[in-house]
Amino acid sequence: MNIVVCVKQVMDPDTPISAFIVDEAEKKVIPAQGIPPVVNGYCENAVEAALQIRDQQGEGTITILSLGTDFVMDVMKKPLSMGADKMILIQDESASNLDASGIVNVLSAAINKISDVDLVLCGQQASDWDNAHIPMGLAENLELPCITSALNIEHTEDKLIVQSALPDGYQTFEAPLRSLITVNNLFGEPRYPTLKGIMQASRKSPEIWSIDDLGISKSDLEPSIILSELKIPVSEGNCEIIEGEDDADSGRLLALKLREEKII
Amino acid sequence: MTEILVFCETNEDQLDSTAGELLAAGQKLSSELSLPVSAVIFNPNPDMVLQAGSLGADKIYKVTDPKFQQKTDEIYTHGLFEACKQINPTVILAGKTTLGRNVAARTAYRLKSTVAQDCMDISGDKNSGLISVKRPVYGGNAQAVFTFTNPLNQVVILRVKTFEPLPLDKSKTAEEIDLVISMPEPKLKVIDIVKQEFEGVRLEDAAVIVGGGRGLGGPEAFVQLEELAKILNGAVGASRAVCDAGWLDHSYQIGLTGKTVTPDLYITIAISGASQHMAGCSASKNIVAINKDGDANIFKEASFGVVGDWEQILPSFTATARELTQS
Numbered sequence: 256m257n258i259v260v261c262v263k264q265v266m267d268p269d270t271p272i273s274a275f276i277v278d279e280a281e282k283k284v285i286p287a288q289g290i291p292p293v294v295n296g297y298c299e300n301a302v303e304a305a306l307q308i309r310d311q312q313g314e315g316t317i318t319i320l321s322l323g324t325d326f327v328m329d330v331m332k333k334p335l336s337m338g339a340d341k342m343i344l345i346q347d348e349s350a351s352n353l354d355a356s357g358i359v360n361v362l363s364a365a366i367n368k369i370s371d372v373d374l375v376l377c378g379q380q381a382s383d384w385d386n387a388h389i390p391m392g393l394a395e396n397l398e399l400p401c402i403t404s405a406l407n408i409e410h411t412e413d414k415l416i417v418q419s420a421l422p423d424g425y426q427t428f429e430a431p432l433r434s435l436i437t438v439n440n441l442f443g444e445p446r447y448p449t450l451k452g453i454m455q456a457s458r459k460s461p462e463i464w465s466i467d468d469l470g471i472s473k474s475d476l477e478p479s480i481i482l483s484e485l486k487i488p489v490s491e492g493n494c495e496i497i498e499g500e501d502d503a504d505s506g507r508l509l510a511l512k513l514r515e516e517k518i519i
Numbered sequence: 520m521t522e523i524l525v526f527c528e529t530n531e532d533q534l535d536s537t538a539g540e541l542l543a544a545g546q547k548l549s550s551e552l553s554l555p556v557s558a559v560i561f562n563p564n565p566d567m568v569l570q571a572g573s574l575g576a577d578k579i580y581k582v583t584d585p586k587f588q589q590k591t592d593e594i595y596t597h598g599l600f601e602a603c604k605q606i607n608p609t610v611i612l613a614g615k616t617t618l619g620r621n622v623a624a625r626t627a628y629r630l631k632s633t634v635a636q637d638c639m640d641i642s643g644d645k646n647s648g649l650i651s652v653k654r655p656v657y658g659g660n661a662q663a664v665f666t667f668t669n670p671l672n673q674v675v676i677l678r679v680k681t682f683e684p685l686p687l688d689k690s691k692t693a694e695e696i697d698l699v700i701s702m703p704e705p706k707l708k709v710i711d712i713v714k715q716e717f718e719g720v721r722l723e724d725a726a727v728i729v730g731g732g733r734g735l736g737g738p739e740a741f742v743q744l745e746e747l748a749k750i751l752n753g754a755v756g757a758s759r760a761v762c763d764a765g766w767l768d769h770s771y772q773i774g775l776t777g778k779t780v781t782p783d784l785y786i787t788i789a790i791s792g793a794s795q796h797m798a799g800c801s802a803s804k805n806i807v808a809i810n811k812d813g814d815a816n817i818f819k820e821a822s823f824g825v826v827g828d829w830e831q832i833l834p835s836f837t838a839t840a841r842e843l844t845q846s
């Protein structure tokens with residue numbers, strides 16, 4: 256079974272707010288000094304899902320696919336150290352200018368170029384632009400059935416049994432092997448790389464592709480949506496701090512204050 | 520001339536609460552673009568049609584097929600896509616619900632158009648017919664404005680509860696049109712649906728929410744939060760850190776990837792107020808913060824707060840609240 260996991264390198268979402276800086280004129284987020292990027296959290300969950308499927312099967316190839324500009328190899332190798340087999344990086348200066356449709360067109364061309372792909376796994380959402388629709392676009396372009404927010408994936412002979420989260424429960428689907436599934440934190444913690452995994456990953460070098468290798472027509476890279484403004488929202492920040500003689504007293508005064516304001 | 524199409528979801532035998540919000544957003548756009556607002560409803564009953572009309576739909580497309588009883592992305596994407604092919608709308612509005620966001624995004628790509636997700640505001644330019652949307656990005660650390668480049672099939676997913684439904688106007692009725700769509704056999708088979716039983720006030724509907732964070736130190740603390748919630752007739756919610764740690768089920772999670780809530784009062788206890796958390800609750804009328812770190816982001820969003828140890832603060836707060844509300 257051939258599994259492709261789409262993985263994105265993003266700014267660390269735990270970057271303290273004070274280090275989060277936007278260049279409003281350039282409409283860009285400035286990478287925080289000294290804080291390395293990370294593999295998008297939900298993408299790590301997707302890698303974990305792929306590894307579990309391969310473990311169940313006892314065989315299979317997991318290929319990590321990523322499109323970006325400034326890859327940090329130590330960061331991007333994490334899925335390999337977790338146990339993935341191969342990695343393809345589409346490293347291209349123009350990647351940062353693509354909108355979601357452009358990203359979708361590049362990634363689907365790449366998936367078509369990797370032959371015999373059965374299952375495509377994606378994170379549900381990338382913590383930079385929070386689009387949460389690149390996977391939907393891939394499923395549409397590649398005409399794959401799509402299941403989101405998987406809780407559990409079981410592989411039986413020629414099909415998948417997938418539990419997908421609902422707001423108040425879950426739904427179980429029977430899906431063909433050739434499907435696209437998105438994964439988030441609900442799937443469970445991604446495994447830590449083992450020392451052996453890290454050693455093995457250090458010996459693997461990713462294949463580097465460029466967008467030109469993929470034979471995509473120029474019009475498929477034209478933006479359908481344009482970023483026209485980017486700024487840090489201002490919060491009013493006029494919190495009234497209630498202070499009593501000690502913490503317990505403050506709690507009491509807080510309740511009285513809320514009563515006075517007719518909030519409780 | 521085309522129209523603004525609202526994907527109205529249904530819940531059992533009524534319109535979903537997002538329908539009114541989306542129709543209100545549609546009416547706002549309608550005045551900017553001078554285009555009518557239409558609603559598409561799958562398997563509507565007469566009440567839903569009346570309701571959509573009185574909430575702002577000028578025209579209602581009714582699509583009826585037993586297949587729509589199964590609420591899967593696949594079936595509804597087919598339905599919405601086929602409807603859009605017949606209608607050719609300028610804008611398609613959907614709500615950021617589990618079904619809405621997936622169906623709208625897939626419909627956009629199937630139409631070879633694009634989508635803006637999790638939008639908090641929307642405006643249209645009359646001359647070009649192009650839509651601009653405002654949406655939080657980077658987990659809410661930044662705010663972006665995006666503008667579409669093609670005035671056909673611009674798909675916008677609105678964050679739940681960002682628009683207030685218009686007051687019901689029962690004198691308004693809409694034109695009704697039956698759309699015929701042929702439904703193929705789905706590729707995905709649903710083998711079972713498990714719904715959680717839920718006691719007490721639903722988080723999404725609660726007027727008061729008591730939310731707990733990682734700083735509570737463990738699941739035991741939630742007994743005290745439950746107690747306070749009960750006194751205030753509210754519900755308990757939590758940050759993702761709490762749910763990921765397994766202290767509470769993920770159905771309690773408030774935030775970007777959890778539930779969007781807009782209570783009158785949201786009391787946060789030992790929650791830092793990360794932007795991704797605030798994304799789900801920043802429209803609450805009053806936020807109250809109890810946190811030992813005076814620099815925590817939550818104090819930027821709260822209107823009242825106490826800086827200190829929740830273990831000392833909460834018992835006296837609860838006791839006082841009990842006295843006040845029972846007297």
Ligand SMILES: Cc1cc2nc3c(=O)[nH]c(=O)nc-3n(C[C@H](O)[C@H](O)[C@H](O)COP(=O)(O)OP(=O)(O)OC[C@H]3O[C@@H](n4cnc5c(N)ncnc54)[C@H](O)[C@@H]3O)c2cc1C
Binds near residue numbers: 757778788
């Ligand atoms: C893509 C993405 C999506 C996300 N979606 C969500 C989401 O939907 N919802 C969500 O909540 N988070 C979400 N997060 C996570 C979010 O970034 C934060 O990590 C999370 O909200 C932190 O939870 P917390 O406030 O409980 O924990 P912490 O940030 O660890 O804060 C704990 C707080 O408790 C306080 N504290 C500790 N001890 C005490 C004490 N004794 N008394 C009083 N105060 C005390 C501390 O001062 C601190 O402020 C998401 C992250 C990403 C990257």
Ligand SMILES: Nc1ncnc2c1ncn2[C@@H]1O[C@H](COP(=O)(O)O)[C@@H](O)[C@H]1O
Binds near residue numbers: 261262321
């Ligand atoms: N540039 C990219 N390279 C590889 N995968 C991506 C890229 N952008 C998005 N994805 C995939 O799509 C998921 C959702 O991202 P998004 O739609 O951007 O929020 C991510 O978790 C990845 O699995």
